[in-house]
Amino acid sequence: MSAVKADKRVARDAAAARRDAAHAAAPGAAEAAAERLDAALADLPPGATVSGYLAFRSELDPAPALTRLAARGAALCMPVVEAKGRPLVFRRWRPGALTTMGVFGVEIPADETTLTPDVVIAPMLAFDRAGFRLGYGGGFYDRTLAALRAAGAVRAIGFAYAGQEVAAVPREPTDARLDMIVTESELIRCG
Ligand SMILES: Nc1nc2c(c(=O)[nH]1)N(C=O)[C@@H](CNc1ccc(C(=O)N[C@@H](CCC(=O)O)C(=O)O)cc1)CN2
Numbered sequence: 171m172s173a174v175k176a177d178k179r180v181a182r183d184a185a186a187a188r189r190d191a192a193h194a195a196a197p198g199a200a201e202a203a204a205e206r207l208d209a210a211l212a213d214l215p216p217g218a219t220v221s222g223y224l225a226f227r228s229e230l231d232p233a234p235a236l237t238r239l240a241a242r243g244a245a246l247c248m249p250v251v252e253a254k255g256r257p258l259v260f261r262r263w264r265p266g267a268l269t270t271m272g273v274f275g276v277e278i279p280a281d282e283t284t285l286t287p288d289v290v291i292a293p294m295l296a297f298d299r300a301g302f303r304l305g306y307g308g309g310f311y312d313r314t315l316a317a318l319r320a321a322g323a324v325r326a327i328g329f330a331y332a333g334q335e336v337a338a339v340p341r342e343p344t345d346a347r348l349d350m351i352v353t354e355s356e357l358i359r360c361g
């Protein structure tokens with residue numbers, strides 16, 4: 171394993187503990203972050219497609235944000251792991267739509283219709299101000315953003331508790347940067 175991969179592995183345990191603490195300490199954060207995300211996407215064209223995620227463990231829940239975007243006419247979708255080492259695919263979703271259990275214990279929409287997102291709201295364990303994120307180590311968002319960016323314009327927005335910020339996430343050449351990060355207390359424009 172490379173030194174950076176080993177650094178990431180160590181950083182994940184600490185980041186998970188920090189996120190758990192932020193989650194327990196910040197009731198109302200999802201609503202506050204939803205307001206900020208709504209404002210950050212004020213220019214979103216009607217009919218644009220936004221990928222969220224179905225929160226698990228102590229992730230900041232994007233559901234209130236997605237409800238606002240749907241009310242403004244956005245089409246919504248959720249990430250699905252098809253296989254290790256492959257980009258995510260995105261299934262259509264609406265607030266309250268039926269879900270089923272996918273791999274890694276993450277829920278996925280039951281509706282198998284796939285969409286291509288214009289905006290990707292990404293979950294994470296930790297982030298830094300330059301827009302680098304630490305996930306669970308599958309490289310799914312890195313591969314997915316690389317493919318979406320190669321095919322056209324996409325905005326990648328990290329969604330996390332302010333307490334998940336670190337000085338610098340360990341970096342590998344394949345890491346895809348976020349364009350923005352929204353927390354309950356701040357909108358960070360990266361880069
Ligand atoms: N809510 C949510 N949905 C998501 C993601 C996410 O991070 N959050 N994903 C983001 O990619 C994808 C799912 N990817 C995942 C990848 C790994 C693990 C996970 O639990 N990994 C184990 C280690 C497993 C192993 O090494 O084999 C772990 O963290 O303990 C979870 C989700 C798509 N959907």
Ligand SMILES: Nc1ncnc2c1ncn2[C@@H]1O[C@H](COP(=O)(O)OP(=O)(O)OP(=O)(O)O)[C@@H](O)[C@H]1O
Binds near residue numbers: 303313
């Ligand atoms: N675009 C890519 N092409 C090939 N390999 C990649 C690409 N992106 C990432 N990888 C591989 O995936 C591995 C895991 O990536 P990383 O540790 O950054 O995942 P992560 O961002 O924590 O996870 P996730 O994106 O699933 O939340 C990297 O070490 C790299 O080997």
